[in-house]
Amino acid sequence: MSEKIERVKTGVSGLDDILHGGIPRRNIVLISGGPGTGKTIISQQFLWYGLQNGEPGVYVALEEHPAQIKQNMRQFGWDVSIYEKKNMFDIIDAFTGGIGEYAKKLRYVVPDPTDVGYLSDVLRDAIKDLGAQRPVIDSVSTLYITKPSVARGVIMQLKRVLSGLGVTAFLVSQVSVTERGFGGPGVEHATDGIIRLDLDEVDGELKRSLIIWKMRGTSHSMRRHPFDITDKGIIVYHNKVLKIRRTEVIESSASSEEEV
């Protein structure tokens, strides 16, 4: 690649290869997929890689308790507590509603997650305080779950905040098991990139794969790549392709990344 754009490495093994070097800096990327496809883990791995390389991050928790998020991350060896102490990482609690002893000790709390204006303000403050370069919102779907018609507007509102701060963000988007879309009308148009994660049942076994559906500012693999979740996080097989034809799935080795 001769282009000289600045790229942000995801740190996810194999993913930077299929992105031809990483995500173009400042892209707002939708991580779209059904339940259990690895959206949360891939986002946490992206954050963790940043922390280890001196890039602060912030995690907006909309679906899980902040304590549970930290506990899950520790299972992969991603202990964020040292970075919290260094003021390089924090969780914005948009889950507990500010209720309980735990929430009282937190610095960033959003009592009502449907108040996107308030959430945007807290997010902006946190990014500025921490100098965060890698924000993750998990998930944006929670922000418009009761009102899908506002989905695109919500994403645009968040994008305006994030773009102004020059960060490279992951927005997690839930889709139902059978949906072929990206979660919410129009959200796919409002983001700079889409990474779609899938689980498909083949011969009684679930197979994981991902595909870069869109990534502004770069060429990328157009293939569906199998991946695994391991004790150390996600490994994408950048030189393998998963072919899905109706219910039949064939895994094969791709000879190269060149498109034919």
Ligand SMILES: Nc1ncnc2c1ncn2[C@@H]1O[C@H](COP(=O)(O)OP(=O)(O)O)[C@@H](O)[C@H]1O
């Ligand atoms: N240590 C692990 N090793 C292998 N797979 C794991 C491990 N921990 C979690 N998983 C898998 O990851 C899935 C959850 O991934 P997650 O990122 O939370 O999904 P979601 O897309 O719903 O956010 C689990 O259903 C399980 O299949």
Ligand SMILES: [Mg+2]
């Ligand atoms: Mg999740």
